[in-house]
Amino acid sequence: MKILNIVGARPNFMKVAPLHRAFQQYPQFQSKIVHTGQHHDAQMSDVFFQQLELPTPDYFLGVGSGTPTQQIASIMLAFEPVIEAEKPDLVLVVGDVNSTLACALVASKKQVPVAHVEAGLRSGDRRMPEENNRILTDAISDYLFVSEPAGLENLKRENVPDHKVYFVGNVMIDSLVHYRQKAAELDEVGRLGLEPQGYAIITMHRPANVDTEAGLQRILQIVADTARYRTVLFPVHPRTRNNLVRYGLMTHLEAIPNVRLMPPQGYLEFLNLMENAALLITDSGGIQEETTYLQVPCLTFRDSTERPVTVDVGSNQLLADLNPVTVQQNVAEILNGQAKAGKQPALWDGRAAGRIAAVLYQKA
Numbered sequence: 001m002k003i004l005n006i007v008g009a010r011p012n013f014m015k016v017a018p019l020h021r022a023f024q025q026y027p028q029f030q031s032k033i034v035h036t037g038q039h040h041d042a043q044m045s046d047v048f049f050q051q052l053e054l055p056t057p058d059y060f061l062g063v064g065s066g067t068p069t070q071q072i073a074s075i076m077l078a079f080e081p082v083i084e085a086e087k088p089d090l091v092l093v094v095g096d097v098n099s100t101l102a103c104a105l106v107a108s109k110k111q112v113p114v115a116h117v118e119a120g121l122r123s124g125d126r127r128m129p130e131e132n133n134r135i136l137t138d139a140i141s142d143y144l145f146v147s148e149p150a151g152l153e154n155l156k157r158e159n160v161p162d163h164k165v166y167f168v169g170n171v172m173i174d175s176l177v178h179y180r181q182k183a184a185e186l187d188e189v190g191r192l193g194l195e196p197q198g199y200a201i202i203t204m205h206r207p208a209n210v211d212t213e214a215g216l217q218r219i220l221q222i223v224a225d226t227a228r229y230r231t232v233l234f235p236v237h238p239r240t241r242n243n244l245v246r247y248g249l250m251t252h253l254e255a256i257p258n259v260r261l262m263p264p265q266g267y268l269e270f271l272n273l274m275e276n277a278a279l280l281i282t283d284s285g286g287i288q289e290e291t292t293y294l295q296v297p298c299l300t301f302r303d304s305t306e307r308p309v310t311v312d313v314g315s316n317q318l319l320a321d322l323n324p325v326t327v328q329q330n331v332a333e334i335l336n337g338q339a340k341a342g343k344q345p346a347l348w349d350g351r352a353a354g355r356i357a358a359v360l361y362q363k364a
Helices: 011-024 042-051 070-086 100-109 127-138 149-157 169-184 211-228 240-246 249-256 267-275 285-294 324-338 353-363
Strands: 003-007 031-037 091-094 115-117 142-144 165-167 199-202 231-235 259-262 281-282 298-301 316-319
Touching: 003 011, 003 070, 003 100, 011 042, 011 091, 011 115, 011 285, 011 353, 031 070, 042 267, 070 100, 091 267, 091 281, 091 316, 100 115, 100 127, 115 127, 115 149, 115 353, 142 149, 142 231, 142 353, 149 165, 165 353, 169 267, 169 353, 199 211, 211 231, 211 240, 211 281, 211 324, 240 249, 240 281, 249 353, 267 285, 281 316, 281 324, 285 298, 285 316, 298 324, 316 324
Parallel strands: 003 031, 003 091, 091 115, 115 142, 142 165, 199 231, 199 281, 231 259, 281 298, 298 316
Antiparallel strands: none
């Protein structure tokens, strides 16, 4: 079975790395990696390939940035010749980025089976581009690998046949488990002169939060308020940085006391920082999952989440808007020892990729 694994944006790398490793345990599998280039700079791509020990991609499509329509169309046009040349037995896509949907569409048109890892996740918010990507990808997939119980319920409600659906756990956690010790040995916390629990981390990148001046002003206030309790580490996403500069707010952020602005971090560095943080404030999907496994308090700026297990079982709390007053109340409670107790969800054990490989081997 020849498998083309699709990666495009940095959350994909953490998911494909354990899958590629698991497929290599089977002589019957030929696992190849196609990088669409959706995230194409060194900070957002190259360092993750190095740290996750992924081989040089067999194909790099180099699509770069653009509107969602431009990006999806460019990926489809670039990926079709790859399908024609390789004649794969399976195209495997992960997550919910534009690369996921684009490559699944091409495979489906070419009558190549599609496996979707992280299938069934739903936020219920069709305004999110990722939600549409998830729904459409699941509709054309032949294997739907589910990371949490809510995914099973969503796919059943959408009348996806049971024989296509497999509850396997979370491949994102596979990478975390595999590299946790290596990240600890890196000791990014000590290198930065920090103490465990002595800092909070803030990450913001979603358009709904960072694309307006009003949203950025609220983020600056949240950063300032949180920095009164703990040192704040703020890895600044390129989109966020560009908008801060655009609205003339970068100098205001740089002037806030007790805040360390950082470039986007490598996987191992951020894992070490995340595990030892007192608190994370974010709008990321993956961080909700990683903090749940690590049992680190997390405040997520979304009015819904496609990963409800992180709230129902884990250490995540949703905040519907960027209201600095509400945030300050929650931060104070968490840092005063009133953090929500969380536990690890079912099958988040570091072996999800092995289960996926076993299913595909049985079907080959």
